Amino acid sequence: MTTRRPLALVYRGGATEPGCPESVAALLRRSRWNFDVHYVGPRERVKLTRAALGVATVYAQPGGATLGPAWRQMRRHRDTVREFVAGGGRYLGFCLGGYLAGATPGFDLIPGDADQYIASTGAGVATTDATTVEVRWRGYRQPLYFQDGPLFELSPAPHTPVDVLANYANGQVAALVTDFGSGRVGVVGPHPEADSHWFADSGLRTPESSGVAAGLDLIDAVMC
Known part of the structure; x- marks a missing residue:
């Protein structure tokens, strides 16, 4: 008997930037979950509809331009x-996809909101240009590709459990996983899906420690 692979839909359209959906798709394919990965969007064969999501396990919202x-x-x-x-579905939000998981404006999927990290007190980055940011991912130092990504402000008394995976240098939340109804939401401000080409194309030195492991950890956390 053939077991149906879990379907992961990655948004690709006007709300993304070229390369972002493809890198998220590559990360999903690299994970241990044996996803059947397809793009969804206004110009894709699969449109973002209730019917399409009804047979999906994961919906991923990649990075893009401005909110x-x-x-x-x-x-x-x-x-x-x-x-x-x-x-019961899983939402993965990377950078802009993290902003869109917030409430003002957004899908309102997290117990709190998303805001601009570079505008926070003590932020280690002051530019909207592409750069590298160091976070503490489960307590370990991890450099990641970053371009004006969000932080996540939690409500004083979250109504659902929140697992903070990573913090920026100033203590703000850089990645988290939480419940939403019967489903799960995983969001990250930087880009753990970024490969060496992202850094090279932006004139940045590629870190010795790849962020892929952090991205795979995010996927595992939202799937568990």
Whole structure:
């Protein structure tokens, strides 16, 4: 008997930047979960609909440009995404996808909100240009590709358990996993899916320690 592989849908469209969906898809394929990975979006064969998400295990929202224009394209899908996760689906948000998991504006999937890290007190990065940021991922130092990613502000008394995976140097939350209804949400501000080409194309030195392990840990945490 053939066992059906879990389906992972990665958004690709106007709310993303070229290369971001492809890197998230590559990370999902590299994970231990044997995903059947497909793109979903306005110009893809699979559209972002309730029917498509109804047979999916994971929906991934990759990085992109700025939040305002992205939300204007994604807000029509707010209820669809929320229903998918509440019904047991998994949401993965990378950088802009992390912003979109917040509430103002966004899908409102986390017990709190997402905000701009570089505007926070004591932020170690002051530019919106691509750079490298060092986080503490489960207590270990991990350099990651970063470009104006979010931090995650938790409500004073979160109504659901939150597993903080990583913190920025100033203590702000850089990655977390939490429940939403019967589903799970995993978000990260930097880009653990970034490979060496991202760093080279941005004129940055590729760190000796790859962020892929952190990205795989995020996937494992949201799947468990």
